[in-house]
Amino acid sequence: MMELVCPAGTPASLRAAVDAGAHTVYCGFADDTNARNFPGLNFSRPEMAEGIAYAHARGARVLVAINTFPRAGDEATWHRAVADASTAGADAVILADLGLIAHAAEAHPGLRLHLSVQAAAANADMINFYAATFGVKRVVLPRVLSVQEIAAINREIDVESEVFVFGGLCVMTEGRCSLSSYITGRSPNMNGVCSPASHVTYTEEDDELAARLGGYTIHRSAKSEAAPYPTLCKGCFKVGPRTGYVFEDPASLDASELLPALAKAGVCALKIEGRQRSRAYVAQVVRNFRNAVEALEAGQPMPAGMLAGLTEGQSATAGAYNKIWR
Amino acid sequence: MTTLAGDTRAARPIPEIPPFLALGLRLAPSAPAGRILSEVARRILNRHPRLIERLGPYRQSRFALMATDVPISFLLDLGKDPVCVSLHAAPPEADARISGKLAALIGLVHCVWDGDALFFSRDLTIEGDTSAALALRNAIDDAELDIGAEIARLTGPLAGPAARIISLAEGLTGVPLTRTEAVR
Numbered sequence: 007m008m009e010l011v012c013p014a015g016t017p018a019s020l021r022a023a024v025d026a027g028a029h030t031v032y033c034g035f036a037d038d039t040n041a042r043n044f045p046g047l048n049f050s051r052p053e054m055a056e057g058i059a060y061a062h063a064r065g066a067r068v069l070v071a072i073n074t075f076p077r078a079g080d081e082a083t084w085h086r087a088v089a090d091a092s093t094a095g096a097d098a099v100i101l102a103d104l105g106l107i108a109h110a111a112e113a114h115p116g117l118r119l120h121l122s123v124q125a126a127a128a129n130a131d132m133i134n135f136y137a138a139t140f141g142v143k144r145v146v147l148p149r150v151l152s153v154q155e156i157a158a159i160n161r162e163i164d165v166e167s168e169v170f171v172f173g174g175l176c177v178m179t180e181g182r183c184s185l186s187s188y189i190t191g192r193s194p195n196m197n198g199v200c201s202p203a204s205h206v207t208y209t210e211e212d213d214e215l216a217a218r219l220g221g222y223t224i225h226r227s228a229k230s231e232a233a234p235y236p237t238l239c240k241g242c243f244k245v246g247p248r249t250g251y252v253f254e255d256p257a258s259l260d261a262s263e264l265l266p267a268l269a270k271a272g273v274c275a276l277k278i279e280g281r282q283r284s285r286a287y288v289a290q291v292v293r294n295f296r297n298a299v300e301a302l303e304a305g306q307p308m309p310a311g312m313l314a315g316l317t318e319g320q321s322a323t324a325g326a327y328n329k330i331w332r
Numbered sequence: 333m334t335t336l337a338g339d340t341r342a343a344r345p346i347p348e349i350p351p352f353l354a355l356g357l358r359l360a361p362s363a364p365a366g367r368i369l370s371e372v373a374r375r376i377l378n379r380h381p382r383l384i385e386r387l388g389p390y391r392q393s394r395f396a397l398m399a400t401d402v403p404i405s406f407l408l409d410l411g412k413d414p415v416c417v418s419l420h421a422a423p424p425e426a427d428a429r430i431s432g433k434l435a436a437l438i439g440l441v442h443c444v445w446d447g448d449a450l451f452f453s454r455d456l457t458i459e460g461d462t463s464a465a466l467a468l469r470n471a472i473d474d475a476e477l478d479i480g481a482e483i484a485r486l487t488g489p490l491a492g493p494a495a496r497i498i499s500l501a502e503g504l505t506g507v508p509l510t511r512t513e514a515v516r
Contacts, residue, residue, distance in 0.1 A: 016386075016474035045463045046386045046470030053382075203463040210457065232452050284473045287446040 173279025
């Protein structure tokens, strides 16, 4: 059966994910070492140890995301996070920074290493380099590849591949996007936050919801319209005479119908985005995808359209997997 | 709107408080109701110390919870010692304001609905300090609270009958007054 890798932003979400049928849960420490460094989210060191014990007792694994890029002069914070994840019993750490991966491979030779999507490893040469040099065992592929490209990569690598199948859809080259930094001075890469809440305001104006990031209006939603996340890549802008989504429509990824194709392409693990979401989201999405992978295993058709209400902009896309947007 | 698989309450649309009940709530004396809700809030915070830890820099913030189908706003003032909940006819000053149907606000606490999905569908609005609102949402989500059970416990030896009355009220109004067991 394909492995289901599920998000947990809090200990309660971790328990919800495990109870709903997650094979594996990924989570992070409550600091800027992980790419979901949101207010009120993430795990203290004792919570991480408790969460891992809860998962292990029920046959589930826990991966710790330490997938931001260490600040110059403050590498010790990231080194400590890797050491603490290892001590807590993490089944693997998910890393992006080359230097941190080198450190982890040297200082914690028994610790399984996964390459984060933030490393933007989008070709076989790059993945093979990480595998040969540092012993990386799994790569999380960027969300810019088609199913055919994923199959081509898998034919040329010896490590496991994991792909996103549901949730927020980053349409940029991950780990290298500076849009959030440009407006707010903070980025997912260095601070673990894209469009940080501290820079977001919502106001009701003339029957519209105006979303602003760093003081710039990036979206206006009429009462009847679904609201998006306040990210620049899905903002609605005026360009010449046109007003529209310049980069991408506000939509979430839903690749549930592509699970058979992804399995055929050699993918071994399916990742659900959403550590910033509630345990209601986690429980519902995990339960649905657990049913889907079991249906796949049994050769039954994929259940579809179960999760539309949970998607950004109330709209879903297969993203680059079908590559109709290029 | 999104629903939680396994919770039959979540399969229904977010219920609106009937006008006659909304009027009744409006006419109810706000001071005693505020005292009861303040006591519930204090008990919750005593039983869930990690909730306050999760709030981090927002542990003394003021949150206005504005029910759009009931002419009452609630102010949760974490900066007061002890913590205080007060009822207001007009929206009070606060660091962050969260608006939605009363059932949506209570359902969020009880994990019937996902907060982001309610935001996408416009069933929930956030104004003011977005960080503070997000911290509160995440801290409450992790605490796995049950407001109905807390209110029932307040009645001491009458907790059993009180819980049954709360359950009856939930059935009549559709407002998710207790925590869902579908998510654990």
